[in-house]
Amino acid sequence: xxxxxxxxxxLRRFENAKIMGVLNITPDSFSxxxxxxxxxxxxxxxxEMVNYNVDILDVGGESTRPGARPVPIEEELRRVIPLINxxxxxxxxxxxxxxxxKSEVARQALISGAKLVNDISGGTFSPDMFDTVARYxxxxxxxxxxGTPRTMQKNPEYDDVVAEITKFLGKxxxxxxxxxxxxxxxxxxxxxxxxxxxxx
Numbered sequence: 001x002x003x004x005x006x007x008x009x010x011l012r013r014f015e016n017a018k019i020m021g022v023l024n025i026t027p028d029s030f031s032x033x034x035x036x037x038x039x040x041x042x043x044x045x046x047x048e049m050v051n052y053n054v055d056i057l058d059v060g061g062e063s064t065r066p067g068a069r070p071v072p073i074e075e076e077l078r079r080v081i082p083l084i085n086x087x088x089x090x091x092x093x094x095x096x097x098x099x100x101x102k103s104e105v106a107r108q109a110l111i112s113g114a115k116l117v118n119d120i121s122g123g124t125f126s127p128d129m130f131d132t133v134a135r136y137x138x139x140x141x142x143x144x145x146x147g148t149p150r151t152m153q154k155n156p157e158y159d160d161v162v163a164e165i166t167k168f169l170g171k172x173x174x175x176x177x178x179x180x181x182x183x184x185x186x187x188x189x190x191x192x193x194x195x196x197x198x199x200x
Contacts, residue, residue, distance in 0.1 A: 020056040021049035025079040026063045042083055050091045056116065059084055060099030064120050076105050081112050088113025101125040103132045110136040120145050122172045134180035142172045143189035165190050
């Protein structure tokens with residue numbers, strides 16, 4: 001009886017879950033192996049995802065794999081903005097997300113048709129990220145990371161991993177709300193694999 005109630009409750013919680021398809025426009029992506037680095041390949045991948053009823057298309061122009069080096073803002077803009085423009089026009093049924101921690105990339109992406117900013121730093125790498133998202137009435141994913149992509153897997157340590165992540169996400173969510181982002185536009189992500197070892 002208790003087991004059935006547990007699973008029924010779990011199903012109710014995920015009734016409104018959405019599926020995000022990832023399009024990494026980088027030559028060194030660790031999630032798709034760089035297969036979408038070519039513009040036309042990325043558009044074709046997006047079309048396939050939409051055909052499978054993906055709700056969100058997440059476009060990233062900088063790899064955040066462990067050890068990755070930052071990409072200059074001009075290069076990141078060159079990679080993502082033209083694609084976001086075309087995806088917003090071709091696939092209006094999907095919500096476009098930009099995976100960036102740079103507020104200027106977020107700003108131009110939101111102007112180009114993105115509705116969501118997926119920030120691996122949770123708003124800590126760009127001090128004006130929350131203000132930018134609020135200005136365009138967009139949604140934001142606040143993720144926890146320990147360190148930077150280049151350093152995050154170099155022996156990350158926690159006294160209490162759950163408590164530390166919970167505290168960080170709560171603090172950043174309150175900052176986002178104070179900046180003018182509605183609570184319902186905030187999504188939190190514990191950042192599995194970003195400054196965490198297997199045992200974490």
